[in-house]
Amino acid sequence: MIPFDPAPGATPLDADELAALVPRHITTQEELNTWEEANILQGERWALRQKRRDLLDEGFVRDLHRKMFDQTWRWAGTFRSSDKNIGVSWPQVARRLRDLLDNTRYQMEHQVYGGDELAARFHHQLVWIHPFPNGNGRHARLMADLLAVRLDRPRFTWGSGASLMARGDSRSAYLQALRAADQCDMAPLIEFARS
DSSP, X not given: OOOOOOOTTOOOOOHHHHTTBSOTTOOSHHHHHHHHHHHHHHHHHHHHTOSSSOTTSHHHHHHHXXXXXXXXXXXXXXXXXXXXXXXXXXGGHXXXXXXXXXXXXXXXXXXXXXXXXXXXXXXXXXXXXXXXXXXXXXXXXXXXXXXXXXXXXXXXXXXXXXXXXXXXXXXXXXXXXXXXXXXXXXXXXXXXXXX
16 A cells, blocks of 8 residues: 555545555555546546536536546545545535535526636535545546536636646645635635636
8 A cells, every 4th residue: 555645735545545546556656646647637538528418417527537537546436435634524425516516507507607706616616525535626626627618718727737736836825725715705716727
């Protein structure tokens, strides 16, 4: 089992979740990050081909997570079954996700927010729910990108492409923007998403 050393603000994995690592040759956090990045790119390519699928469907949310992490974790696409350092209580995940998807659909249909704000709010709430054992931030960012495109907006740049997995200024700015959104101030998250 690899020594898991998550960046500040990342969700730690428990022993059972770590034991579900698919590639057995990985022995360091750096190797894991590199492997996950390649898997995520495969998931992103898959997602961009899903032009007709309803993004605001639980099946799509789970399928996207599965495609992003299926070569890395056996639990990819499966809702978490334990509480974490962030997120709703695990038995509430499915209901809270359904509420988010329904609310976002309503907000789209009634143009409650502009495209950037709607996608940023969706991202924030999806991270807050934290449906999966890990990969929630990366998954929520891609979901927000896909939603922005569906709303005729360009994809977000999320700090100009800087790694948000590594410790550093970009990750700190991202986490600060999420904390501001926790306090109902969406401006820093929208600004960071477009920076």
